[in-house]
Amino acid sequence: MTSPYVELRRQLHRIPEPGFQEFKTQRLLLDYLETLPQENMEIQTWRTGILVYLKGTNPVKRYGYRADMDGLPIPEETGYNFQSEHPGYMHACGHDLHMAIGAGIVTQFAQTPMKDDLVVLFQPAEEGPGGALPMLAAQELADWMPEQIVALHIAPEYPVGVIATRPGILFANTSELFIDLTGKGGHAAYPHKANDMIVAASQMVSQLHSIVARNINPLDSAVLTIGKMEAGTKQNIIAEKARLEGTIRTLSAEAMQLIKSRIEAVARGIAASYECQITIDYGSNYLQVYNHEELTREFMDWLTGESDSGVQLVECTEAMTGEDYGYFLEKIPGFMFWLGAETPYGLHHAKIEPDERAIGLAIDTVSRYFRWKSGSLDESPAVNR
Numbered sequence: 266m267t268s269p270y271v272e273l274r275r276q277l278h279r280i281p282e283p284g285f286q287e288f289k290t291q292r293l294l295l296d297y298l299e300t301l302p303q304e305n306m307e308i309q310t311w312r313t314g315i316l317v318y319l320k321g322t323n324p325v326k327r328y329g330y331r332a333d334m335d336g337l338p339i340p341e342e343t344g345y346n347f348q349s350e351h352p353g354y355m356h357a358c359g360h361d362l363h364m365a366i367g368a369g370i371v372t373q374f375a376q377t378p379m380k381d382d383l384v385v386l387f388q389p390a391e392e393g394p395g396g397a398l399p400m401l402a403a404q405e406l407a408d409w410m411p412e413q414i415v416a417l418h419i420a421p422e423y424p425v426g427v428i429a430t431r432p433g434i435l436f437a438n439t440s441e442l443f444i445d446l447t448g449k450g451g452h453a454a455y456p457h458k459a460n461d462m463i464v465a466a467s468q469m470v471s472q473l474h475s476i477v478a479r480n481i482n483p484l485d486s487a488v489l490t491i492g493k494m495e496a497g498t499k500q501n502i503i504a505e506k507a508r509l510e511g512t513i514r515t516l517s518a519e520a521m522q523l524i525k526s527r528i529e530a531v532a533r534g535i536a537a538s539y540e541c542q543i544t545i546d547y548g549s550n551y552l553q554v555y556n557h558e559e560l561t562r563e564f565m566d567w568l569t570g571e572s573d574s575g576v577q578l579v580e581c582t583e584a585m586t587g588e589d590y591g592y593f594l595e596k597i598p599g600f601m602f603w604l605g606a607e608t609p610y611g612l613h614h615a616k617i618e619p620d621e622r623a624i625g626l627a628i629d630t631v632s633r634y635f636r637w638k639s640g641s642l643d644e645s646p647a648v649n650r
């Protein structure tokens with residue numbers, strides 16, 4: 266029989282929504298939360314997010330768990346019979362699993378409280394424009410601010426049972442990148458009377474790709490990806506406008522600064538040689554995910570000691586993915602970890618089908634960890650997987 270959390274994940278999978286438009290997602294989660302015992306639980310909404318407070322029996326400390334909520338603009342190509350009902354949108358980054366795990370953790374503590382308090386946060390807009398910073402600034406969270414926080418991200422490359430993390434930097438600094446080029450359009454047969462922005466944008470993409478290869482110290486990892494290019498209106502019209510959309514990833518703040526200044530130099534060169542106007546917008550920027558060194562090491566040691574939990578700990582390297590959870594870790598001590606959910610297709614792929622057995626394992630592991638921290642491990646109920 267399918268567990269209630271897998272069922273909830275499937276329902277969430279059907280309704281992926283863009284950042285700050287997670288209206289149906291919020292409704293579905295609120296409906297689920299209403300089915301739970303309410304005696305020691307309080308719920309607040311913030312924009313399309315949800316904050317759940319679970320009161321402890323004799324609280325000294327307040328812990329936190331954060332799950333992200335938004336989907337991605339990807340037309341789904343999985344074989345699921347619970348595919349996205351929102352054309353062109355898909356949960357392709359595991360946020361449906363992250364939320365189902367969050368709901369499972371709430372269930373565990375609504376049914377059997379621990380000694381300490383727990384706040385579970387469902388945060389909108391992780392993929393963009395970023396919900397973490399405004400949520401951290403919101404009065405709703407200020408009143409319930411956790412003293413330690415945990416989050417996870419599914420990992421398609423690890424089997425179920427693997428939890429991978431490291432003390433220190435786990436995910437990169439990120440900056441979005443939007444470049445608009447404006448030249449002069451015209452008839453395809455009169456190129457000498459126009460400034461073709463398809464040619465200018467193509468040149469610019471090549472030059473942008475040489476920045477990481479030729480300006481960044483190879484020992485200081487960085488990535489610049491252009492994920493979208495738009496130009497032109499018809500095959501026999503010279504394009505007056507072009508737009509490039511991408512993202513920059515770095516492990517150091519200095520490399521981010523350097524890449525941005527090189528992008529601006531490339532833009533000045535292209536603008537001069539193609540006699541066009543270029544504007545650059547860096548969109549939203551996320552801070553690196555920096556795991557608290559002692560707390561992460563303590564979690565890793567605890568996992569290693571949990572011999573019959575079915576979890577295998579891997580100490581992994583950093584990844585160039587980004588996460589606005591980095592802003593939580595800037596303010597609140599805590600960590601993030603990768604949760605094995607093996608599938609042949611990676612994050613942000615139209616065919617990704619994460620292994621759902623990861624859901625029960627994560628609910629069990631995170632709940633047991635909080636109970637252990639709180640000195641309440643003896644009261645640990647089994648998870649309905």
Ligand SMILES: CC(=O)N[C@@H](CCC[C@H](N)C(=O)O)C(=O)O
Pocket residue numbers: 358391392393418439440441511512513551585586587588589612
């Ligand atoms: C885990 C993950 O895939 N996160 C996203 C975060 C996106 C940040 C921002 N919108 C950007 O594109 O720079 C990622 O792409 O790493």
